[in-house]
Amino acid sequence: MKDLIDEALKVAPETKCSIQGNRVKILAPVESVIKIGELVKRYGFDHIESVCGTDYPADNTIEVLYFVGSVREELKSKVVILGSRIPRGEPIFPTLTNIWPGAYFHEREEYEMLGIRFEGHPQLARLLLPDDWDDIPPLRKDFHVKKWGAAEREDAGLKIERAVLHHPPPECIPSADDFKKVRNPSFLERFQQAFDVPEYDTLGRQLFDWVQKDERTIAISFGIQHPGSGHMRLVLGVDGDTVTEVEPDIGYVHRGKEKMCEYKNYFQNIPQLERPTIHDSTGMIFPYVLAAEEILDIADKVPERAKYLRIIMAEFNRILNHTYWLGIMGIFTGHSTMFMWAMGDREIIIDAAQRLGGARVTFAYLVPGGVRNDAPEGWEDYVLKACDKFEKRLDRYREIYFENPLFLDRTVGVGVLSRQDAIDLGIVGPALRASGVYSDTRKDEPYSLYDTIDFDVPVMMDGDSYARCMVSYMEMYQSLRIIRQAVKMMKPGPVRYHFRGRVRGKVGEAYARTEAARGSISFYIVSDGKEKPYRVKINTPSFRNLLAGVKKILPGHRIADVPVIHWSLNYWAVDADR
Amino acid sequence: MVEALKIIKAMQSGLRHLFYSRVTRRYPEVDSGLPEGYYSFDPKKGVATAGWKGRHYLEMDKCTGCQLCSFMCDEISNAIIMVEVPEVRFEQNKKSLFPSVDYGRCVFCGLCVDACPFECLHMTPEIRLADYDRKKLYYSPLELSIQPAVGKPSYVVGKRKERVEG
Numbered sequence: 173m174k175d176l177i178d179e180a181l182k183v184a185p186e187t188k189c190s191i192q193g194n195r196v197k198i199l200a201p202v203e204s205v206i207k208i209g210e211l212v213k214r215y216g217f218d219h220i221e222s223v224c225g226t227d228y229p230a231d232n233t234i235e236v237l238y239f240v241g242s243v244r245e246e247l248k249s250k251v252v253i254l255g256s257r258i259p260r261g262e263p264i265f266p267t268l269t270n271i272w273p274g275a276y277f278h279e280r281e282e283y284e285m286l287g288i289r290f291e292g293h294p295q296l297a298r299l300l301l302p303d304d305w306d307d308i309p310p311l312r313k314d315f316h317v318k319k320w321g322a323a324e325r326e327d328a329g330l331k332i333e334r335a336v337l338h339h340p341p342p343e344c345i346p347s348a349d350d351f352k353k354v355r356n357p358s359f360l361e362r363f364q365q366a367f368d369v370p371e372y373d374t375l376g377r378q379l380f381d382w383v384q385k386d387e388r389t390i391a392i393s394f395g396i397q398h399p400g401s402g403h404m405r406l407v408l409g410v411d412g413d414t415v416t417e418v419e420p421d422i423g424y425v426h427r428g429k430e431k432m433c434e435y436k437n438y439f440q441n442i443p444q445l446e447r448p449t450i451h452d453s454t455g456m457i458f459p460y461v462l463a464a465e466e467i468l469d470i471a472d473k474v475p476e477r478a479k480y481l482r483i484i485m486a487e488f489n490r491i492l493n494h495t496y497w498l499g500i501m502g503i504f505t506g507h508s509t510m511f512m513w514a515m516g517d518r519e520i521i522i523d524a525a526q527r528l529g530g531a532r533v534t535f536a537y538l539v540p541g542g543v544r545n546d547a548p549e550g551w552e553d554y555v556l557k558a559c560d561k562f563e564k565r566l567d568r569y570r571e572i573y574f575e576n577p578l579f580l581d582r583t584v585g586v587g588v589l590s591r592q593d594a595i596d597l598g599i600v601g602p603a604l605r606a607s608g609v610y611s612d613t614r615k616d617e618p619y620s621l622y623d624t625i626d627f628d629v630p631v632m633m634d635g636d637s638y639a640r641c642m643v644s645y646m647e648m649y650q651s652l653r654i655i656r657q658a659v660k661m662m663k664p665g666p667v668r669y670h671f672r673g674r675v676r677g678k679v680g681e682a683y684a685r686t687e688a689a690r691g692s693i694s695f696y697i698v699s700d701g702k703e704k705p706y707r708v709k710i711n712t713p714s715f716r717n718l719l720a721g722v723k724k725i726l727p728g729h730r731i732a733d734v735p736v737i738h739w740s741l742n743y744w745a746v747d748a749d750r
Numbered sequence: 751m752v753e754a755l756k757i758i759k760a761m762q763s764g765l766r767h768l769f770y771s772r773v774t775r776r777y778p779e780v781d782s783g784l785p786e787g788y789y790s791f792d793p794k795k796g797v798a799t800a801g802w803k804g805r806h807y808l809e810m811d812k813c814t815g816c817q818l819c820s821f822m823c824d825e826i827s828n829a830i831i832m833v834e835v836p837e838v839r840f841e842q843n844k845k846s847l848f849p850s851v852d853y854g855r856c857v858f859c860g861l862c863v864d865a866c867p868f869e870c871l872h873m874t875p876e877i878r879l880a881d882y883d884r885k886k887l888y889y890s891p892l893e894l895s896i897q898p899a900v901g902k903p904s905y906v907v908g909k910r911k912e913r914v915e916g
């Protein structure tokens with residue numbers, strides 16, 4: 173990596189470079205970002221993992237960082253963090269979509285969240301926020317969640333006060349009448365409102381224009397009420413029955429997780445962060461916990477047993493996610509038996525997981541410093557038995573589903589994603605491995621003792637929907653294998669680092685990535701030495717997969733294939749919207 | 751022909767299920783098979799014991815009214831409200847401040863249990879909390895201190911303290 177830094181310094185001598193483990197940070201002046209970007213790409217870093225803007229009102233700057241990864245064998249474990257500081261008043265940044273096409277949606281998100289204008293971006297438009305958002309960009313530091321809307325709430329007469337000490341209990345609860353006080357327009361008023369809708373240049377209208385290239389094309393909405401779309405919409409341009417152009421419209425379940433993180437301390441963040449993907453709740457908080465440990469300076473103090481318990485819980489969640497997804501895939505291909513079986517067999521794993529985590533879906537089991545509790549007595553045997561039982565059921569899926577000609581007809585050769593496209597667009601997870609790329613964060617950059625465990629990464633070369641289903645299916649076998657090994661390798665011992673006093677982070681930043689069920693997921697945390705993080709950037713696999721993937725894959729397919737392709741990418745709207 | 755055979759094979763595989771025992775449980779009549787223990791936290795060791803995270807159980811004779819559980823919950827779901835219960839007086843809790851939980855908001859994460867330094871807040875396997883009235887989801891400290899019928903504590907209950915008269 174030294175040679176890369178030397179070359180970067182040759183291009184722009186005032187570049188600031190630092191190497192921290194596997195992370196190389198290159199902070200270049202804004203004029204030379206494109207040149208250094210080309211350099212980094214030539215060096216072998218072929219896809220964008222994340223784009224993150226951080227607002228620093230004290231210096232009056234915004235820091236824009238591109239996290240660039242690679243699928244090459246020798247560079248897999250490394251991440252180049254390339255970025256620059258730009259003035260806050262005039263945040264203009266050259267787009268890097270020409271170098272890494274996968275940055276397309278990441279840049280649109282940062283444009284909306286921080287108001288950074290990416291010069292040269294093909295279609296710089298809004299993405300997640302509501303169409304009528306007219307406030308300042310919400311991830312700027314001068315936007316306060318708690319102050320926002322306070323006046324409006326008061327006007328509406330909806331003032332739910334936080335219960336004050338010493339008050340008698342029943343008054344603490346807002347009654348049904350409190351909610352009725354919200355002004356409810358009469359029928360006539362509503363009728364009028366329907367006619368004088370202000371002329372917003374709404375994103376939806378924009379999307380329709382984008383996909384309607386010529387007169388033969390009709391723009392139709394796939395979602396958001398379509399049962400197969402999830403909480404999102406695909407605006408399809410169709411010529412007859414064939415899709416010609418796609419624009420995803422997401423953000424219907426955007427909750428502002430990144431902003432919410434800035435208001436909670438490192439522990440309070442855990443329950444809220446696992447909400448976006450409740451099937452894979454541990455997969456979602458795993459990288460957060462790793463990054464938080466780096467910030468809290470306890471990364472080397474996590475006990476070994478805790479690391480194994482984390483692995484087991486993460487693999488449980490991988491199975492839970494894949495079975496759920498497989499069940500819905502069954503519905504989409506008209507095979508409701510698969511749905512019933514997958515939903516029923518999930519219970520075997522849920523039962524094992526709930527004995528450890530104490531809940532059915534959101535375990536909140538991982539915390540910075542270890543795990544919440546040790547396994548109960550006799551749990552190891554229970555898990556091994558559950559694994560055997562589940563494996564037997566998995567074998568049956570092959571007969572009824574994966575070798576079923578009805579399923580094969582719907583998926584084989586449908587939605588092919590070529591290897592090169594998958595890499596360029598930054599696709600992750602089973603979708604990437606189904607396109608013939610051997611890339612799994614558990615192997616690339618082993619975390620939490622995954623390197624002591626022997627497992628394989630299933631890879632298929634076809635890149636079609638069938639390959640994506642098959643890879644996920646085979647991953648479940650590997651997960652069982654990992655769980656069995658981890659259970660046997662665990663030795664008795666402590667499971668949690670015991671914090672004393674106030675928990676404060678050190679000043680600095682951490683970027684951690686892990687392999688969640690849907691693919692590589694990463695958290696970037698900036699800390700200013702307080703109890704709460706200064707900035708948290710969440711980069712989820714769904715966001716990378718659907719947004720980049722659908723736009724590339726869908727054109728050329730029939731409308732009837734849209735749900736199958738869409739779901740074979742294992743997309744989860746809440747995961748993408750955060 | 752091969753296709754048809756494969757379809758028949760798949761059907762055969764499904765038909766075998768007619769002779770399998772049922773996967774679903776008849777829930778209210780048949781026990782759900784949940785773990786029995788309480789989820790409780792040992793502040794000295796800094797770890798919890800595995801258990802089902804259902805409704806809380808508050809040991810009023812140990813609670814000091816320190817509000818740490820409430821502070822923890824404030825930014826999670828704001829479910830814990832500290833209330834004064836004048837009729838209950840213990841020596842360690844001069845102001846008679848106890849936590850009450852609004853289960854309309856609680857997300858059952860159990861981090862309030864981890865925050866309690868006096869080992870008096872636990873979570874129990876009682877999970878059937880649904881009600882028609884939102885107000886019934888609000889559990890006062892006295893209601894929380896009733897031990898639920900299901901489950902048994904996995905921690906050792908210390909010596910009970912006497913209630914101070916007056």
Ligand code: SF4
Binds near residue numbers: 823
């Ligand atoms: S379990 Fe979580 S949400 Fe519920 S009261 Fe405790 S801290 Fe609050």
Ligand code: SF4
Binds near residue numbers: 812813818820868870
């Ligand atoms: S339950 Fe525990 S943390 Fe909460 S007020 Fe009582 S002693 Fe303090």
